[in-house]
Amino acid sequence: xxxxxxxxxxxxxxxxxxxxxxxxxxxxxxxxxxxxxxxxxxxxxxxxxxxxxxxxxxxxxxxxxxxxxxxxxxxxxxxxxxxxxxxxxxxxxxxxxxxxxxxxxxxxxxx
Amino acid sequence: xxxxxxxxxxxxxxxxxxxxxxxxxxxxxxxxxxxxxxxxxxxxxxxxxxxxxxxxxxxxxxxxxxxxxxxxxxxxxxxxxxxxxxxxxxxxxxxxxxxxxxxxxxxxxxxxx
Numbered sequence: 502x503x504x505x506x507x508x509x510x511x512x513x514x515x516x517x518x519x520x521x522x523x524x525x526x527x528x529x530x531x532x533x534x535x536x537x538x539x540x541x542x543x544x545x546x547x548x549x550x551x552x553x554x555x556x557x558x559x560x561x562x563x564x565x566x567x568x569x570x571x572x573x574x575x576x577x578x579x580x581x582x583x584x585x586x587x588x589x590x591x592x593x594x595x596x597x598x599x600x601x602x603x604x605x606x607x608x609x610x611x612x
Numbered sequence: 613x614x615x616x617x618x619x620x621x622x623x624x625x626x627x628x629x630x631x632x633x634x635x636x637x638x639x640x641x642x643x644x645x646x647x648x649x650x651x652x653x654x655x656x657x658x659x660x661x662x663x664x665x666x667x668x669x670x671x672x673x674x675x676x677x678x679x680x681x682x683x684x685x686x687x688x689x690x691x692x693x694x695x696x697x698x699x700x701x702x703x704x705x706x707x708x709x710x711x712x713x714x715x716x717x718x719x720x721x722x723x724x725x
Contacts, residue, residue: 505654533711544616545702547713590655598643598662598708602654 505593507603514581515611521577522606524591528572532596536565536576539605540587548576550594578608586610615639618703618717625693625724633688633720635703644686645714646678647702655702661686662708693724 506525514520526534533552539545549558554569562579578585588607592600616637625631635644643662647655659668661680675697677689690697700721704714 510652535713537714537716542718544716544718545704545714547715550711550713552711594711596709598667598706599645599657599660600714601657602647604652604654 505591505601505603507589507591507606509606510604511607511609513609513611514578516581516583518581519577519579520581520608521575522589522608524574524576524603526572526574526591526593526603528569530595531569531572531593533594534567534569534574535592535594535600536574537590537592538587539590545590548589576606581608581610583610583612616703616705616715616717618701618720620720621718622721623723625690625722627694627724628692631690631693631722633690633701633703633722635686635688635717636684637705637715638684639705639715640683641705641715642708643706644680645702645704645706646686646688647704649700649702649719650698658688690722693722695724698722698724 508523535550536548537545549565551567556567564577567574586609588605590605592602619634645660646658649655658672675691680686700719702719703717706712706714
């Protein structure tokens with residue numbers, strides 16, 4: 502993998518259901534993996550910064566895991582709510598002051 | 613609240629007419645970034661400042677320039693906007709080296725007519 506890739510590109514989920522999506526990245530020169538949530542008409546908001554292989558972080562109903570050896574991270578949302586509708590961006594940090602972003606997963610929660 | 617503010621929220625400019633987008637921060641962060649995001653694409657870094665040190669990405673067109681007169685403000689100048697420069701422009705700040713998240717502004721949507 503040469504770039505940061507996210508899948509799926511978009512996702513529709515019924516309210517109350519759980520969901521997850523993937524961020525894949527080149528594992529060379531890895532320093533950290535960032536997740537952001539970007540709601541329409543708002544600023545992207547930092548969710549997690551993950552650095553260690555096997556790391557798992559949680560914020561309310563949202564959690565993320567990291568595998569630096571194989572180059573992927575999963576974001577999980579448990580019991581989706583309408584306010585979870587947003588674009589979720591992941592970004593690779595190589596420790597050089599700048600992030601390389603994926604194209605995002607656009608999540609829509611259906612009431 | 614400490615934050616990153618971008619003005620204007622929406623900007624319409626004429627083809628070839630210089631335009632400036634502005635970003636200010638109250639976080640006292642060392643680094644300020646400008647990203648360009650076109651529809652359905654990943655945000656792409658144009659350049660960033662670490663304090664007063666300017667760092668240009670190799671593939672950023674010469675048409676794009678930036679100024680950071682002080683810690684709080686950073687400007688993106690597009691000298692001769694083309695139709696292909698229509699995009700969302702995001703400003704972000706961070707402490708710099710270290711696993712720190714970015715703080716983003718809400719972006720400026722640029723339309724070129």
